[in-house]
Amino acid sequence: MIVGVDIGGANLKFAAVDPKSNNEACHSCFFPMWTDANRLADVLVAELSSFGKIDAFAITMTGEMADCFIDRHLGVQQIAEACRLAATKAGVDRFGFYRSDGRFTRLTESKKETDSVASANWHASATWLASKFSVDHGILVDIGSTTTDLIPINNREVSTPSKTDHDRLCEGALAYVGCGRTPVCSLVSSLLIDGKWCPVMNEVFATIDDALVVLEMTSPDAEDLQSADGQPRTVPFAANRIARMVGLDRSSVSVDVAKQLSEQIVDAAKARIKQSFHAVDQGGTIILGGHGDALFDPPSGRGIIRLTDRFSEPASRCLPALAVAHLFQNNRYALL
Amino acid sequence: MIVGVDIGGANLKFAAVDPKSNNEACHSCFFPMWTDANRLADVLVAELSSFGKIDAFAITMTGEMADCFIDRHLGVQQIAEACRLAATKAGVDRFGFYRSDGRFTRLTESKKETDSVASANWHASATWLASKFSVDHGILVDIGSTTTDLIPINNREVSTPSKTDHDRLCEGALAYVGCGRTPVCSLVSSLLIDGKWCPVMNEVFATIDDALVVLEMTSPDAEDLQSADGQPRTVPFAANRIARMVGLDRSSVSVDVAKQLSEQIVDAAKARIKQSFHAVDQGGTIILGGHGDALFDPPSGRGIIRLTDRFSEPASRCLPALAVAHLFQNNRYALL
Structure with missing residues (x-):
């Protein structure tokens, strides 16, 4: 069993993947990082324990941007440390942090090169979906409760020069509009x-x-x-x-x-979402997902993969967690 | 001694006026209505007790708009009831609620005609200042931490048809921009x-x-x-x-x-403040006040009364409380 987790600023999302049966189980829970960061390790332990025997634990995060952390660097370090603690307590030896270059890294490296681990969940989702659905050329539009990721895909790979949230905001690959929390x-x-x-x-x-x-x-x-x-x-x-x-x-x-x-x-x-879409769209298949997908009307004449047709509602909501679980499994838990 | 209070959504502002000596004392305290509404009566009692013998208690409010109240009507009623409780406990017989027609009303009437009592503090400030500084024709620009009041004055009286916050928003007489809380x-x-x-x-x-x-x-x-x-x-x-x-x-x-x-x-x-100013300005003297007054650059060639030159910093911050205290005193505590 591989468990993937997406540690966000407002929610924790989990996906458990059994590589033998290919069974998947996903769920999410409200976790306001800005008030509860100190409880993170305990909550992770409780969640991990509910999955039975775990072979590997794949982690991605955006929660480091919560303003309980004085900066993102310290946010990544504190979240990474909570993950280590939880993995140890839950008896999981192999765990890795997803980087925005598509690889997984160990605790010590993740705590040094925090920029590559910070807010990389969009990269995991796009990479995994492009491969899973054999999308050579297209764009992922993933509308969550707080933000929308708009990730161009070329040659089945993420095709944006942006690595950080700031770069993606400027480019249009991140629209800070979602279907839940946006004031x-x-x-x-x-x-x-x-x-x-x-x-x-x-x-x-x-x-x-x-x-x-x-x-x-x-x-x-x-x-x-x-x-x-x-x-x-x-x-x-x-x-x-x-x-x-x-x-x-x-x-x-x-x-x-x-x-x-x-x-x-x-x-x-x-x-606002449409404006960002037009800023980064390079044509091709549109992969549309997230529980806010009603906020985007795809242009006519484009091939569309609707994730609601392909995934259960919980799986769709926990997409980055599912993605890192599969990606970690696919690369045989290789760590930088 | 007359005590005026301005019960806001985020702050309580007090002014004590001694009609014999004309001495004034003002202070404000942070009071997040949205979490602390149930503590209002207790806080008011503690504050009132600090002023010594009180002959009358003049009340204005905007706190009824805090979203702990399901609507403004119930908000006014609950705040009015807290005031009654506090006045009783503090041994103050005479207390009145300022209305947006310039008069004071009793508890029972205020709890019925809540619309006239809700968010009327701007009217008290403008009415009192126009009289105090003999401004026949002009505008009050009062920039607080959350909002800016822009109140035209004609014949030494408030000259806007708007009574409610909604009307004032539409007209431009209320800009929801201040120097503190605005996101x-x-x-x-x-x-x-x-x-x-x-x-x-x-x-x-x-x-x-x-x-x-x-x-x-x-x-x-x-x-x-x-x-x-x-x-x-x-x-x-x-x-x-x-x-x-x-x-x-x-x-x-x-x-x-x-x-x-x-x-x-x-x-x-x-x-944004300038836009509202131009929407409601009818010329004449500009009375500029509030601790956010740096957010407005008055047009040249206009007579200006800067409240920072006329009042202490605490008095300037507690202007509506000072206004209702003086207005209540001036009309000999007359109640509708």
């Missing part, structure tokens, strides 16, 4: 309501998730309180959060009006 | 760095306060941890927070580069 006030500066433009309140009163809930583009969940005001992710509460953005609330904004506001918010998110 | 990602969508435009990360990694600290437009404070990452409000830490906005950190962004980024952020804030 409404970062997407729009005004909203049209009752025929008037109203500047939005620059507060995190609502996120794009609220707009998607109101528009029924995502499933509501009355048990889920991971919202801006800690109230349920249901249509009435989401509409109330959206209304707050223009200084109103449920007493004066109907769900219908909230829908009109939500459409403008979703359109703004789509426009 | 950088709500002000700019990209920053120019090393000759390249880099889209910012849509996270609250930094606020405009960080830009002002880096540019030395506000005083740093190593003891103050009210920042996005909970680290000190000093130039190095603020520069690190600004660097995070473009996916970098202190290891690759010098303070000089952080200054260039900060200038763009401050310019964006100034532009």
Whole structure:
């Protein structure tokens, strides 16, 4: 059994791959790195223990950018150390960190060359998918809760000169827009309501998730309180959060009006993702995935591989974890 | 002694006015309504007790918009009830809530007509200042930590048809930009760095306060941890927070580069305030105040009253509290 993990800033994603049976099991859990970084090793141990006997542990991360770490270098070091501790406690000897050149590295190297280990999960996903689906030429569009990766592929390999998040932001290969956490006030500066433009309140009163809930583009969940005001992710509460953005609330904004506001918010998110797409697209097959895939309408006439058709919902959500598990297995756990 | 209070979403501001000696004492304290609403009455009691014998207690609020309240109506009711409790415990018989028509109202009325009591502090400030400085025709520009009030004055009275925050947002009389809490990602969508435009990360990694600290437009404070990452409000830490906005950190962004980024952020804030100013300005004297007054460059050729020249720093910061205390005293505690 190989376990892959994607240690993000807000979520931990796990994939367990059995190379004999080719069985896969994926799941994710909410893990707010910015408050819980010190609990990381313990949570990893508990998760690893749930998988039975583990032959190897493949790690990728983006959580080093959480602002509980004073800089990314120290973030990678602390996360890498938590992984080592967890692997030791869980009795896993072989573990490696994915690098943005497609190879895996040991603990000591990862703690030195932190730049190559930091935020490399997009590279793992694109590399593995290009190979798995034999995509010679194309682009991966992977829309998560916080960000969208737009990774050009050529000759079945990642085809961007960018290595870091900063480079990818500048290039367009990383759009800092997703389907979950993106604050409404970062997407729009005004909203049209009752025929008037109203500047939005620059507060995190609502996120794009609220707009998607109101528009029924995502499933509501009355048990889920991971919202801006800690109230349920249901249509009435989401509409109330959206209304707050223009200084109103449920007493004066109907769900219908909230829908009109939500459409403008979703359109703004789509426009930003589209802009990034056109900045990096080099033609070919579009691999479209992530649980925010509704935020991208592929141009017509292009071959499309929809990951929702190919993977279960948990696997799609844990794609980088699945990718590093397979890549580590494919290279026989070779470490730099 | 009359005590005025401005109950905001993030701060409580107090002003004590002695009508005999005309002595004034002002102070403010951080009070995050969104987490601490249930403590409001206790905090008010403690504060009121510190002022000695109180003849009257004048109240204005904006805190009802905090998203711990499901809507503004219930927010006003809960805050009003906390005020009643505090007044009773502190032995203060006469207390009133300021309304956006310039009058004070009792508890029962304020709990019914919540719209007129909600977010009326701007009206109190403008009304009192127009009278105090005999401004027949002009505009109050009051730049706080979260928002800027831009209130036209005519015939020594507030001259805007807007009553609510929503109306004022649409009109331009409320700009949701301040000198403290405004998230950088709500002000700019990209920053120019090393000759390249880099889209910012849509996270609250930094606020405009960080830009002002880096540019030395506000005083740093190593003891103050009210920042996005909970680290000190000093130039190095603020520069690190600004660097995070473009996916970098202190290891690759010098303070000089952080200054260039900060200038763009401050310019964006100034532009938004200027836009609102031009939307509502009707000429005449400009009354400029608030601890963010550096974010507005008044047009030349206009008479200017700078509140920093007229008030102490604490009084300037607690302006609405001072205003309601004086207005309540001036109308002999008359209640609707």
